[in-house]
Amino acid sequence: VVVFDLGKVLLDFDYAIAARRFISRCRMGVRQILQLIDQSPLLHAYETGLISTDEFFAKIQSIMGFQGEQAEFEQILGDIFTPIEPMVQLLEDLRSRGYPTFVFSNTNELTVRFIRKAFPFYSRFSGYILSFEQRVMKPDPRIYTVLERASGCAAREILYLDDRPENITAAIGRGWQAVLHENPEKSQSVCRGLGLIP
């Protein structure tokens, strides 16, 4: 099985795009908005499944003074992604050669809903292990166990690509073949070296 992180591996993203769009719809400036939507304790709670989408949105509305509906919020928060095309191609190459593929991501329901609508490749994985559904985030060992069980693979049969060193370190500790994604060329050549693609 080949396991992909999403952010900065298959999808590039920039929270500043959302922050700039939010300023006309709330009472905060770009920097304050960024602190709230990128790596905040609130986002962490949401991506760990400790609060629901409705609760997250209600909190954001009161803190930010966001004036729109949830649908508009979802559109602004989600529309920050650009596919990393060589990596989407790598995913398709692996799929066409019969390898199961998994998404393994720290993320949230609003973002996934947006990504599923916007990017057809997202719907073509064999499985999805998402932090907000599992109520635990990488690099916590519990979410790695969930992936091992769901894939039915032994640790050494799992190839994992992620751009965050702490996530890779945790995987290597379990015996996964985990590789720090630094650029598409490196990740492609790892797959080639393992004989997964020509």
Ligand SMILES: [Mg+2]
């Ligand atoms: Mg990432």
